[in-house]
Amino acid sequence: MDVIRQANAEAIKRMKQANPTLVGIGKAKEHIPEMRENLILHAGPPITWARASGPLKGAIIGGLLFEGLAKNEEEAARMVIDGEVDLEPCHDHRAVGPMAGIITSSMSVYIVEDQSSGQRVYSNISDDLGDFLGSSVRFGVFEKPAIDHLHWIESTLAPLLGQAIEEAGHIDLLPIIGRSLLMGDDCHVTMDAATPLFLRTLMPGLLKACGDRETLTKIINLIYNDGLFALNPIMATCKAITLAGNNVNHSSIVTVMARNGTEFGIKVSGLGDQWFTGLAEIGRGQLMPGLSPSDVNRDMGDSAITETLGLGGTARSISGSRQDATNITLQLYGITEAESDAFEIPALDGRGSPMGFDILKIVEKNIRPAVNSGLAHKHMNHPSAGVGFLHPPMEAFVDAAIGFGDLEI
Amino acid sequence: MDVIRQANAEAIKRMKQANPTLVGIGKAKEHIPEMRENLILHAGPPITWARASGPLKGAIIGGLLFEGLAKNEEEAARMVIDGEVDLEPCHDHRAVGPMAGIITSSMSVYIVEDQSSGQRVYSNISDDLGDFLGSSVRFGVFEKPAIDHLHWIESTLAPLLGQAIEEAGHIDLLPIIGRSLLMGDDCHVTMDAATPLFLRTLMPGLLKACGDRETLTKIINLIYNDGLFALNPIMATCKAITLAGNNVNHSSIVTVMARNGTEFGIKVSGLGDQWFTGLAEIGRGQLMPGLSPSDVNRDMGDSAITETLGLGGTARSISGSRQDATNITLQLYGITEAESDAFEIPALDGRGSPMGFDILKIVEKNIRPAVNSGLAHKHMNHPSAGVGFLHPPMEAFVDAAIGFGDLEI
Numbered sequence: 001m002d003v004i005r006q007a008n009a010e011a012i013k014r015m016k017q018a019n020p021t022l023v024g025i026g027k028a029k030e031h032i033p034e035m036r037e038n039l040i041l042h043a044g045p046p047i048t049w050a051r052a053s054g055p056l057k058g059a060i061i062g063g064l065l066f067e068g069l070a071k072n073e074e075e076a077a078r079m080v081i082d083g084e085v086d087l088e089p090c091h092d093h094r095a096v097g098p099m100a101g102i103i104t105s106s107m108s109v110y111i112v113e114d115q116s117s118g119q120r121v122y123s124n125i126s127d128d129l130g131d132f133l134g135s136s137v138r139f140g141v142f143e144k145p146a147i148d149h150l151h152w153i154e155s156t157l158a159p160l161l162g163q164a165i166e167e168a169g170h171i172d173l174l175p176i177i178g179r180s181l182l183m184g185d186d187c188h189v190t191m192d193a194a195t196p197l198f199l200r201t202l203m204p205g206l207l208k209a210c211g212d213r214e215t216l217t218k219i220i221n222l223i224y225n226d227g228l229f230a231l232n233p234i235m236a237t238c239k240a241i242t243l244a245g246n247n248v249n250h251s252s253i254v255t256v257m258a259r260n261g262t263e264f265g266i267k268v269s270g271l272g273d274q275w276f277t278g279l280a281e282i283g284r285g286q287l288m289p290g291l292s293p294s295d296v297n298r299d300m301g302d303s304a305i306t307e308t309l310g311l312g313g314t315a316r317s318i319s320g321s322r323q324d325a326t327n328i329t330l331q332l333y334g335i336t337e338a339e340s341d342a343f344e345i346p347a348l349d350g351r352g353s354p355m356g357f358d359i360l361k362i363v364e365k366n367i368r369p370a371v372n373s374g375l376a377h378k379h380m381n382h383p384s385a386g387v388g389f390l391h392p393p394m395e396a397f398v399d400a401a402i403g404f405g406d407l408e409i
Numbered sequence: 410m411d412v413i414r415q416a417n418a419e420a421i422k423r424m425k426q427a428n429p430t431l432v433g434i435g436k437a438k439e440h441i442p443e444m445r446e447n448l449i450l451h452a453g454p455p456i457t458w459a460r461a462s463g464p465l466k467g468a469i470i471g472g473l474l475f476e477g478l479a480k481n482e483e484e485a486a487r488m489v490i491d492g493e494v495d496l497e498p499c500h501d502h503r504a505v506g507p508m509a510g511i512i513t514s515s516m517s518v519y520i521v522e523d524q525s526s527g528q529r530v531y532s533n534i535s536d537d538l539g540d541f542l543g544s545s546v547r548f549g550v551f552e553k554p555a556i557d558h559l560h561w562i563e564s565t566l567a568p569l570l571g572q573a574i575e576e577a578g579h580i581d582l583l584p585i586i587g588r589s590l591l592m593g594d595d596c597h598v599t600m601d602a603a604t605p606l607f608l609r610t611l612m613p614g615l616l617k618a619c620g621d622r623e624t625l626t627k628i629i630n631l632i633y634n635d636g637l638f639a640l641n642p643i644m645a646t647c648k649a650i651t652l653a654g655n656n657v658n659h660s661s662i663v664t665v666m667a668r669n670g671t672e673f674g675i676k677v678s679g680l681g682d683q684w685f686t687g688l689a690e691i692g693r694g695q696l697m698p699g700l701s702p703s704d705v706n707r708d709m710g711d712s713a714i715t716e717t718l719g720l721g722g723t724a725r726s727i728s729g730s731r732q733d734a735t736n737i738t739l740q741l742y743g744i745t746e747a748e749s750d751a752f753e754i755p756a757l758d759g760r761g762s763p764m765g766f767d768i769l770k771i772v773e774k775n776i777r778p779a780v781n782s783g784l785a786h787k788h789m790n791h792p793s794a795g796v797g798f799l800h801p802p803m804e805a806f807v808d809a810a811i812g813f814g815d816l817e818i
Contacts, residue, residue, distance in 0.1 A: 183592040183602060184755070193592060196605040200633055207626040217616040224609055322758060346593070349731060 004270075004360070007250035011269045012338040012356050014248065015309075019115040020240035021170035022233050025125075025162035029105035032093050032122050036105060040064070040080075041090040043101025043302040044260025045275040048087070049080045053261035053297050055140025058380025059100030060087070062142035066150045067104050073142070089265075091256050092273065094243065095122040096235045096302035098228075099138035099374055100261070107150070108158035112236035114244055115170075121243060123236035125153055125161065130225035133288075134384025138301075139376050141383060157219060160209050167205030173237045174342050176201070176230070181315055181353070182346050188303055188312030189372045189387050191230050198230035199223050228374075235302060238309040245269055245356070252404055253337055254357040257308045257369065257392060261300035261376065264392045268359055268400050276400040278393025283375045285318065285388025296385045297378040304371050304392075310340045310353030313370035319389040322347065328370050329354060335361040335369070363401045368392055413679075413769070416659035420678045421747040421765050423657065424718075428524040429649035430579035431642050434534075434571035438514035441502050441531050445514060449473070449489075450499040452510025452711040453669025454684040457496070458489045462670035462706050464549025467789025468509030469496070471551035475559045476513050482551070498674075500665050501682065503652065504531040505644045505711035507637075508547035508783055509670070516559070517567035521645040523653055524579075530652060532645035534562055534570065539634035542697075543793025547710075548785050550792060566628060569618050576614030582646045583751050585610070585639070590724055590762070591755050597712055597721030598781045598796050600639050607639035608632050637783075644711060647718040654678055654765070661813055662746055663766040666717045666778065666801060670709035670785065673801045677768055677809050685809040687802025692784045694727065694797025705794045706787040713780050713801075719749045719762030722779035728798040731756065737779050738763060744770040744778070772810045777801055 029035045040063050042056060049057065061076040064085065070076035079085045090097050097103055101124075109122040127136040129149050135141045137150060165171060177187050180194035187194055199220070210216040223229045246255040251269035258265055264280040267273065280299040287296070306312040314332055317325040326347045332354040333339070339352030357369055368391040375385040438444045449472050451465060458466065470485040473494065479485035488494045499506050506512055510533075518531040536545045538558050544550045546559060574580060586596050589603035596603055608629070619625040632638045655664040660678035667674055673689040676682065689708040696705070715721040723741055726734040735756045741763040742748070748761030766778055777800040784794040 179601075192588075193602060196609070200605070203629055203633070204626065207622060207629065211622065213616060213620065217613065220612055220616065224612070 003250045004252055007248050007270060008253050008337045008356065008358060011245040011248040011251040011253045015241050015245035015356070016341060017116050018241040018244035020112050020174070020237045021115055021172050022110060022165055023113045023170055024111045024165050025108050025158050026111055028103050028107045028109050028122070031109060031111060031120070032095055032103070034093060038069070038084060039086045039088060039105065041093055041095055041097065041101065041103040042087055042260060043090060043097055043099065043300060044258045045263050045265025045277045046089055047260045047262060049077065051262050053300070054378050054380040055297050055300060055376035056100050056261040058140030058142055059102045059137050061380070062137035062146060063102040063104040065142055065147050067106055089258070090302055091258055091267070094120065096239045096305055097124045097138070098231055098235065098303040099301045099376060100140060101302045102137060106154065108154060110233045110236050112233065112240050114240045117244060119240065119243060121236050121239045123232040125158060126226055126229045126232050127153065128226040128228065130222040132225065134374070139384050140380045142381060156215060160206060160219065161202065163209035164202040164205030167208055168201050171201050173233055177234055177237065177311065178342050178344065181311070181343050184346070186312050186316040186318065186372055187234060188231070188306040189318060189374060191228050194230045194234065195223065195227055198233070231303060235305050238305045238311065242305060242308055247272065252358050252360045254308060254359060257304040257371070258302045259299040259304065261297055264299060264396055266392065266396045266400060268404065271400060271403055274403065276396045276403065278395030281390040281393065283373050283388030283390040285375065285386060287375070287386040288384060291377070291385050295377055297376040299371070299373055299390050300376050301373060303373065307369055307371050308357065310343050310355045313372040313389055315343065315345055315353045317370045317389055318372050318387070319370065331367055332369065334365055335367050359397045359400045359404060362397045366394070368394055368397070412659045413661055416657050416679060417662050417746045417765065417767060420654040420657040420660040420662045424650050424654035424765070425750060426525050427650040427653035429521050429583070429646045430524055430581050431519060431574060432522045432579055433520045433574050434517050434567050435520055437512050437516045437518050437531070440518060440520060440529070441504055441512070443502060447478070447493060448495045448497060448514065450502055450504055450506065450510065450512040451496055451669060452499060452506055452508065452709060453667045454672055454674025454686045455498055456669045456671060458486065460671050462709070463787050463789040464706050464709060464785035465509050465670040467549030467551055468511045468546050470789070471546035471555060472511040472513040474551055474556050476515055498667070499711055500667055500676070503529065505648045505714050506533045506547070507640055507644065507712040508710045508785060509549060510711045511546060515563065517563060519642045519645050521642065521649050523649045526653060528649065528652060530645050530648045532641040534567060535635055535638045535641050536562065537635040537637065539631040541634065543783070548793050549789045551790060565624060569615060569628065570611065572618035573611040573614030576617055577610050580610050582642055586643055586646065586720065587751050587753065590720070590752050593755070595721050595725040595727065595781055596643060597640070597715040598727060598783060600637050603639045603643065604632065604636055607642070640712060644714050647714045647720065651714065651717055656681065661767050661769045663717060663768060666713040667711045668708040668713065670706055673708060673805055675801065675805045675809060677813065680809060680812055683812065685805045685812065687804030690799040690802065692782050692797030692799040694784065694795060696784070696795040697793060700794055704786055706785040708780070708782055708799050709785050710782060712782065716778055716780050717766065719752050719764045722781040722798055724752065724754055724762045726779045726798055727781050727796070728779065740776055741778065743774055744776050768806045768809045768813060771806045777803055777806070
């Protein structure tokens with residue numbers, strides 16, 4: 001076990017040495033490794049069209065309509081089924097996307113660079129319409145307003161965001177996340193502090209770059225009304241850090257937790273790029289008016305990369321009272337390797353957030369991580385179903401532990 | 410004692426029924442009762458030039474220079490000494506101002522109206538230069554940049570703020586304060602949440618009203634860099650509520666706590682407009698680099714109206730650790746009449762903030778309120794000395810209790 005312990009310490013050390021900063025915006029096809037026109041990146045572990053859930057299918061259709069590769073829903077579906085278009089996980093391309101996590105070649109992405117290693121990771125730009133409904137492509141909606149909004153992001157928002165980031169120089173998101181946690185955000189499904197703090201870093205550049213008052217007003221109102229606008233670059237920040245801890249031989253630390261709407265998948269530092277999966281749970285929580293739990297899709301999105309690094313449900317579960325959340329966090333110290341230096345739990349007087357889930361501890365103690373998440377409607381073309389909480393399937397950790405055991409024996 | 414108990418319950422009831430909203434911006438001379446050209450309003454209880462501290466004198470000079478009533482420091486001092494200019498407390502004109510609290514006739518003020526009674530109260534606009542130094546008139550600085558900034562406020566900022574408030578309709582600050590408390594602000598000396606939330610309500614109107622990008626950039630950066638930009642309208646909100654509880658016969662509830670840099674004064678609901686005073690303490694806390702406690706002026710400012718209503722040091726003292734702050738708040742429940750419905754203490758699982766200090770309980774239990782405060786340098790024309798904490802002098806409460814006893818016997 002000493003080998004594993006040392007390997008885990010090394011993985012944590014590398015993660016703590018990571019120094020990710022937001023350095024710019026660029027087109028996916030020009031930055032994301034092996035990105036190509038007929039490739040659609042999606043959240044979670046690999047999946048086929050046949051096994052994909054309604055909202056993931058809807059979002060894939062949305063991506064193909066946006067790219068102009070398909071003229072309609074039927075053509076889009078056929079292209080994927082016929083293999084004219086490939087589906088691959090964002091995570092396998094050093095990228096992350098919330099909910100369906102669709103990234104296509106023409107989309108602009110945030111570029112986050114680990115200044116310690118030079119390694120770059122990517123996330124898309126929030127496609128929220130600011131309508132408080134979640135009627136956007138990432139929830140599986142491919143109506144015209146959602147697609148038009150993607151085009152507006154490319155024509156207007158992304159270039160201005162890029163200039164704002166350039167004007168700000170490198171934007172260091174870690175202090176923003178740390179401060180926001182202390183202000184009560186979970187930094188996954190609640191960002192009442194993080195989004196305004198992120199906006200503040202962008203504001204001088206936005207004001208300088210954007211000469212058109214109407215556009216400026218639209219952008220600022222959109223960011224305010226989105227609320228989770230900062231989620232995407234925060235996810236990329238978490239990805240950059242967990243990636244730094246990946247591929248340490250013999251380490252049993254989880255470096256990815258992600259869901260494709262059907263399966264929940266994890267990656268483990270010492271097990272290379274292999275996914276270990278299980279059926280994703282259906283989140284319980286606060287549903288949009290008129291919906292019942294049977295309307296909710298299985299868990300979806302790469303945003304559990306926040307939980308992987310100690311944010312979201314790890315830091316402040318939304319599963320119950322504030323005390324319940326604290327109890328969950330306390331329990332999670334039992335299945336993690338370390339405590340964060342960057343993220344402090346306000347309810348625990350600033351104790352570092354649980355960091356580095358250990359598959360061996362998870363299996364041994366039979367305690368699973370806790371995930372906060374947006375909920376998609378199980379049918380495509382429906383807006384968000386609400387927000388909730390859930391656990392990863394134990395199966396994924398057991399499979400990984402078995403694989404790990406094989407290696408270790 | 411039943412008479413007092415009933416009177417205090419009535420005072421609390423009236424305060425809880427108050428419904429203050431920010432309705433606009435206007436010139437002091439056109440709105441503040443009995444405002445006139447040769448009147449300077451200041452923080453705290455009444456004071457003469459002879460007894461005024463350095464920073465209060467500096468701020469009075471600043472006000473006279475701004476008005477063009479005096480050409481220089483000497484002339485300004487002479488005008489006050491000769492009685493050509495009157496000094497009166499803001500509070501005696503239904504107004505409040507932080508630190509020196511200088512309001513002159515040409516200055517623009519926030520107008521906060523209690524929608525339940527129609528009563529209006531006023532506060533000036535933050536004159537912070539956004540330089541992180543506090544080299545502004547309210548700290549007793551009357552250098553040219555500080556005076557120029559007051560002119561810029563009148564020519565540029567105030568009209569745009571007025572249009573932004575009009576565009577927003579009535580701005581309800583109570584939910585902003587409540588939310589900010591839960592996000593960790595004390596809402597007196599820390600407003601990391603409150604100022605951005607206030608800015609958010611102003612932003613659509615600012616973007617609409619301000620066609621000049623350079624001006625817009627200056628305003629937004631100023632508000633971000635001020636940090637306490639929301640303090641003034643929050644003080645007016647607190648003043649509107651405490652005023653609603655004033656003048657209830659036989660009530661022993663404190664409705665004003667304010668300091669003029671020499672004396673700390675209070676008013677009591679059942680004792681009309683009379684001030685009860687004692688020597689103000691010198692705050693201890695975090696000083697600006699190079700300063701020692703002997704550089705700090707006695708406590709100054711109307712901003713203790715926040716503590717009077719359950720914010721600031723009442724909700725989250727900065728006198729020590731987070732646990733110390735919680736212990737102080739718990740102790741203050743022993744000298745208050747009620748608990749706030751609008752303000753919740755996050756460290757106490759949302760328990761309402763202590764509300765309605767009772768002079769009889771304060772004297773009987775020998776426990777004084779706790780105040781967070783900005784600290785002025787004891788010499789005029791010096792920037793801020795830092796931030797600290799202190800207690801009101803027991804003398805003021807004892808005097809009031811004696812006065813109260815006379816009435817009650």
